[in-house]
Amino acid sequence: MQAAEKLEKASRVALYVRVSTEEQAEHGYSIEAQLDILRQHCKSNNKEIVAEYVDPGVSGKEMTKRAKLQKLLRDAELGRFDEVMVWKFNRMSRKMYDLMKIVSHLDKHKVSFRSCSENFDTATPMGRFSLHMMGAVGEFERNTIVDNVKLGMKQRARMGFRNGGACLGYCSVEDSGGTGKKRKTRLVVVPEEAVIIKKIFDLYAAGKGFRAIATQLNREGAKTKKGNFFAPDSVREILKNPIYAGTVRYNRYEGWSETRRRGKNDKPILTEGRHEAIISREQWEQVQEMFAKRSKASPRVHDSENLLTGLIRCPECGTPMVISRSHYRLKDGSKVALRYYSCGQFKGKGSTVCHANSVRADYAEAYVLERIPLVLHQPKLLTAIVKAVNQKRRGSGDALLGERAAIEENLAQIETKKRRILEVYEMEGLDREALAIRLDTLAAEARNLCTRRAEIDSEMEEDTGQEVTVATVRQFLEQFNRVLQAASPEQKKTLLHLVIREITIHADKTIDQIVLHFDPDSEAGKDPLANAKANGSLLHFGANRKRGPKWRIAI
Numbered sequence: 001m002q003a004a005e006k007l008e009k010a011s012r013v014a015l016y017v018r019v020s021t022e023e024q025a026e027h028g029y030s031i032e033a034q035l036d037i038l039r040q041h042c043k044s045n046n047k048e049i050v051a052e053y054v055d056p057g058v059s060g061k062e063m064t065k066r067a068k069l070q071k072l073l074r075d076a077e078l079g080r081f082d083e084v085m086v087w088k089f090n091r092m093s094r095k096m097y098d099l100m101k102i103v104s105h106l107d108k109h110k111v112s113f114r115s116c117s118e119n120f121d122t123a124t125p126m127g128r129f130s131l132h133m134m135g136a137v138g139e140f141e142r143n144t145i146v147d148n149v150k151l152g153m154k155q156r157a158r159m160g161f162r163n164g165g166a167c168l169g170y171c172s173v174e175d176s177g178g179t180g181k182k183r184k185t186r187l188v189v190v191p192e193e194a195v196i197i198k199k200i201f202d203l204y205a206a207g208k209g210f211r212a213i214a215t216q217l218n219r220e221g222a223k224t225k226k227g228n229f230f231a232p233d234s235v236r237e238i239l240k241n242p243i244y245a246g247t248v249r250y251n252r253y254e255g256w257s258e259t260r261r262r263g264k265n266d267k268p269i270l271t272e273g274r275h276e277a278i279i280s281r282e283q284w285e286q287v288q289e290m291f292a293k294r295s296k297a298s299p300r301v302h303d304s305e306n307l308l309t310g311l312i313r314c315p316e317c318g319t320p321m322v323i324s325r326s327h328y329r330l331k332d333g334s335k336v337a338l339r340y341y342s343c344g345q346f347k348g349k350g351s352t353v354c355h356a357n358s359v360r361a362d363y364a365e366a367y368v369l370e371r372i373p374l375v376l377h378q379p380k381l382l383t384a385i386v387k388a389v390n391q392k393r394r395g396s397g398d399a400l401l402g403e404r405a406a407i408e409e410n411l412a413q414i415e416t417k418k419r420r421i422l423e424v425y426e427m428e429g430l431d432r433e434a435l436a437i438r439l440d441t442l443a444a445e446a447r448n449l450c451t452r453r454a455e456i457d458s459e460m461e462e463d464t465g466q467e468v469t470v471a472t473v474r475q476f477l478e479q480f481n482r483v484l485q486a487a488s489p490e491q492k493k494t495l496l497h498l499v500i501r502e503i504t505i506h507a508d509k510t511i512d513q514i515v516l517h518f519d520p521d522s523e524a525g526k527d528p529l530a531n532a533k534a535n536g537s538l539l540h541f542g543a544n545r546k547r548g549p550k551w552r553i554a555i
Helices: 002-010 021-027 031-044 067-077 096-108 125-158 191-205 210-219 232-239 256-263 281-294 344-349 361-377 379-426 432-462 470-486 489-499
Strands: 012-019 048-056 083-086 112-115 170-174 185-189 247-250 269-272 321-329 335-343 500-505 511-518 537-544 548-554
Touching: 012 031, 012 067, 031 048, 031 083, 048 067, 048 432, 067 096, 067 432, 096 112, 096 125, 125 247, 125 269, 191 210, 191 232, 191 281, 210 232, 210 344, 321 344, 335 344, 335 361, 361 470, 361 500, 361 511, 379 432, 379 470, 470 489, 489 500
Parallel strands: 012 048, 012 083, 083 112
Antiparallel strands: 170 185, 247 269, 321 335, 500 511, 511 537, 537 548
């Protein structure tokens, strides 16, 4: 009897499939092709498929960015299947470390890992040995390919060709000397964009700063390469880019996907480019000298005092507001500085994008710090809050199911579009570059939809259906208020940013509502602040200016 039960349990299989856009286009490793092979294999071996996890159009490099893989690992912990099957082991991961980490996690929860085409099973010692060997070979092959690609790109840079995406002022065109799949491209000046580049360098050389230049460009209707408004950072990057002086720069950052800006290379490749310069070498050197003189950053002034930076939302555009200061001279001759929270878009991009909509900082901070403990002394308000939370929670399930159904429909439409595009490509009726661009766009749409679907699944799984009690809400607020009162300015700011999601204001520059992260499923006796996560419920504190304080709930 026990042997029969074990056999039945072992037949529960979860399928995992993944494909990147390039693989699907070049090798035909489509989602449906993998699923068909796996389904047929399970049918032939009398195995029951209990779940299918699909990560379309994503790289196998980073496991944390694959929503369905993360869902599979969570379901393994819950014992929903006894075996995970893939078409090839590199569908799970192309990195040896990640692959071993996944298999170890599955082993911990008594789940075996099987590759259909490579015919090994981690439930056996030989299977685990084969996995280690093939994983090491797979990572070696991947690293070899990566090194070869990097070597080719470095050589291309040394020859004066630019690697990378589009930049303002230039467009990339196919070089007449290139043939076959490895067609070479070169940069060609776009006259209307070159005018913007010249203006940026001229304005900076004349003494204007990044913010002033961005404001002027936005006022004149200029746009970035992606069609966005200019920001101070985008102006700065243009002024620091030697491409406009005729120099190609490559390998500025190393290991960008892992280290980001921390991986800055002190010795990037700098070579004379084969493209036309937009500004003169003399002006480039002049601007860089001005950079060096201005690079001594002034110290930040009492940053910890600005408790609500980034929490208050602009009533006009919804952008987080940042601190600004105005200085006044009193009748006795002394100077006084007043702090305001102003629209971040306005400060960075000027009045063309938004307006200041400034709120007095001392008023906003006092309002927030007073309103949180106030609710503790209003038993009727606590009861009303709890009632509203429970009503919202009961209705949230249907909304999530409806949203999930819409996502599934959109994903099906995207897959249909992909199949049609590939059919046209196979008939040689579509340019390879156009194919890649279109598939990339569809893959990005699918990734966003899959991410949201995974979030919905997690929300539905974590919703226990238990109603919130008055004691839970009171405990949360009491703990928060007690810690807040004893905190230093730096700690107070950190605490507010941990618990408050956003603060909205009225058009007349008074507080509208405060939105707290609040987890109604926190257990009694635990620190409620530890449960203040972004995926919890939202507790809204608002103020009705005619009737006094008023609180509202949204889940």
